[in-house]
Amino acid sequence: MLYLEMLMGQYSNEGPTTLFAHYVPAFQGLGWAMALICFTVAIYYCVVVAWCFLYFFAIISGETVVWSRCDNVWNDVYCIETEAMKKCKQRDPSKPIAFNGSCIASAIEGLKTPYDQYFTNVMTKRSSGIEHYGGINWSTLLALAIIWIFVGLILLKGYVYLGKAAYVFSVAPFAIVFVVFWRAITLDGAIFGVYYYFGTPDFYTLLHHETWTEALMQVCFNLNVGYGGIIVVASYNRRKNNCYKDAWVVVIATFVMNIFGGVVVFASLGYISKQLNKPINGIVSSGLSIAFVAYLEAMQAMPYSSVWSMFFFAMLFLLGFGSVMVSAETICTCIYDEWPSTRSFKWVIAFFCSAIHLFFGIIMTTESGFYWFTLLDEFSGSTSLCLIVSMEAFMLMHIFGHVHVYEIINEIFGERSGSILSMLGPHSRLWEICWKFFIPAMGLMHVLFTVIRKDPKVEDYMRREDFPLWALAVGRCLRLLPLLPVLVFFIVNVIRWRRKKMSLKTLFFQPVQTPRDSRSDQKDISSNKSGESGRLPP
Template sequence: MARERWNSQLGFLMAAVGSAIGLGNIWRFSYLAYQHGGGAFLIPYLTALLTAGIPLLILENGIGHERVGSAPLAYHKISPRWEWLGWWSVIFVMFGIELYYSAIISWCLNYFALSFNLAWGDDPNAYFFKHFLRVSDSPFRLGEIRTPILFGLILTWLAIWLVVYRGIQKGIELANKIMMPVLLLLTVVLVAWSLQLDGAWHGIQVYITPDFAKLNDPQVWIDAYSQIFFTLSLGFGIMIAYASYLPDKTDITRNAVLIALINSAYSLLTGFGVFAVLGFMAQSEGKEIADVVTQSIGLAFVAYPKAIGLMPGGNLFGALFFLSLTVAGLSSAVSIVEAFVSAVIDKFNFDRKLLVTFVSVFGCLGGIVFTTQSGLLWLDIVDRFITHYGLVTVGILECIVIGWAFDLFKLRQHINRISSLKLGMGWILLIKVFVPLMLGIIFFGDIYNELQRPYGGYSWAALILIGRDWLILTLIAAFIVAGRPWRSDRPSKPGRSVKSKIDVS
């Protein structure tokens, strides 16, 4: 069966950017910038982008293109003993991150509808936690299924199914060619609107004023590298799969640089909008910025709704804001499903349409736990273990396998033959030494903090049974799937023959 291809370089770029730009670009980056020295945070952030983000993105694009396969197939072609690593990443991302991510998109859909009449009232904090989510007091008390969230979840999965079902060119590429310009337009409108609000420039000043003393804190640098790693979808298996659909002659390094820069530029742009709104809110309520900044999800579902209720035309602003969150979330959710679907098709040669339908139904059913009253608590625990332990472990092993078990010089030769920006020894050293070292620091730092005090104040039973065991079960599944025989001829084809297939003149 012939492998699908992107219809154009622009289509690939839009899809890769759509995967990278997600909900975290809007709320997590802005919060980290505020927390870690405002404008000074750009120093570790850009350092992380140049020394880890772009090099790893080049690595994943390069290995997907050179080995011509999804993450499991690419690792199998390097060495069959490492196939499980590719399966582990796409399985825990698909049946972990995707399940709760689709629930968050459902929240965004609900808040899009709620924006038109500002249904959250004068106390968005109480509305979000006590009325909308009705959060239980323990992860083990599931409580009732929140019907509005369940309906939003079903709509989310219908949208994901529709895009991935139609394949690479007519589905993912076409959808991202529509979604990415729409998202950019919505973001520009929101930022421009935000800058006109009273007090907006006070918020901007807080956002961009550097506090260089913060740079002495190692946690600032760790958070910067963590943000870059997660925001570029590194370790997800997505970029490997997407690169495998590229034609023989393509510019790997230029594409990687463009994806990384567009993603980071979008984060910087949204930061101006976020802090303009926070500045307006602080002035309206006679508070300091520090008193209105809410971490992570609360920034979008508590602080922003509060500000929306205070500004003229807030209902329209709110609708545009939550629509932009929905579009950003969907573009990333689609890429996660495609990474998994691509891997299964490579391994078992299943029919795409039947497989996508099955995965979408199963994914929707699996996401129901995150629509219950303890859904937020499950989300918090699962996200913590998958992103801080699962993805970081995959990133470390990725550098070791491709950097040391595989001939990295051969991969560099392949990339340099077809790329305008040439890689030197610096890239080799970053992949072999620096990036795994930084990820190792993040990994062991998190374990140390975890042992000092259980994460989030949860019981050890909840962290072990929900967080740790989620990773263990997906790891077991990865070894089981990796042990099954291949039903396609793709493993027998080691990769692209650069000399015979690529015009390097």
């Protein structure tokens, strides 16, 4: 799907809304569904970026000493320090657990490190439930506002500046993770974490549909498939650009980054496991805890711990900020392409996009914000995303037609050669089989698995707390919301076609015509995006 989205975006020089409107008008809403998913995901994902931003500046200001102790006002008796654990081990190996000023033999449920309590009680200021809003965490709100202001400024400057920023936000994290990797694997106990990561596969989990559901969602998120961002970015390529090679580069780079990042994280977990005398699977309760708790504690044991921690959160911030920028650019592109006259008011669109994201993100800066974050993370873009990807593949291969898709491939890459290597090249029929059968089937299976999936729970400080029924109802509405534009635009276009007395066949297929100019060939790519030169003839 990554290759297919790059191919269609590069050939048409358009964003997802006008791309689908020109090729298959009946599915014009598919592009707006992608934009809506980008909108909802960016709202809560930017909060994670804000937390990284706050951690980064806390490290610079020397706050690492504070969150490594248990004598702060936000700590309680369940807080345990690493140094106290070491003293207990030295004093009596049979009682290695430090609790409330004494040494005990076995761990008590609810024991947390000061890093965990800092994230829970200071960074998120978590209330007792989603219905208890409490006050606003002003530091998080300020960080969120600063991030969206910078996003608005980059959007205002256009895609040229976004492309330049992408060099930093894409390359720098790779350099950082490779540097941190070599330090993480030298930690005491790191080998246990790495072995847990690679050497203890649990094949029984492959029988659980939740495993495949989460894997599919993670692949779509990592590669940005189904969000419309790939189509937007590829629309700036020259028409003869080798997008097939680009797709492989993205996949391989993402794979390598995930492997190295996983080793860094699990090496850190192995260190903590040895220090706390607890199994790795009992250390943290969620993915956020790994990033904001486990890794931070592991880095504290390193020489120059502040430097390593600063690198880590800088990497997370750069990766997150880059994703938020692409999401915001996708939304703006959909607006510009649908209503070209809005390009004259680009500053209004850019800052309105940032402001509306900030407005809806305010609720996640309250004391109940973590619960809202979990709700959106669980429901936004899950079922709808995979269904949209399935519809996209089905529409392009079965309605628009695989013959026309391969005509586009031949125009970009030339005719297929007769060599054996061509079986794995851009013309390979393997991709056709995946696009026509596997991807639609996997998307529909994901929808089925999601329907029978258990209701989510919030990873709370000392317990797992169910969402109230009204919150689950809101979540289910969010799950289906992105699909609404597909139905709305289908009905609207049917009415338009009937009023114009046009054949409904043209609603499902438009003649393929080569776009006249590539966006990258325009003199001012940042100010003259699409317009008439980047559009397909009606």
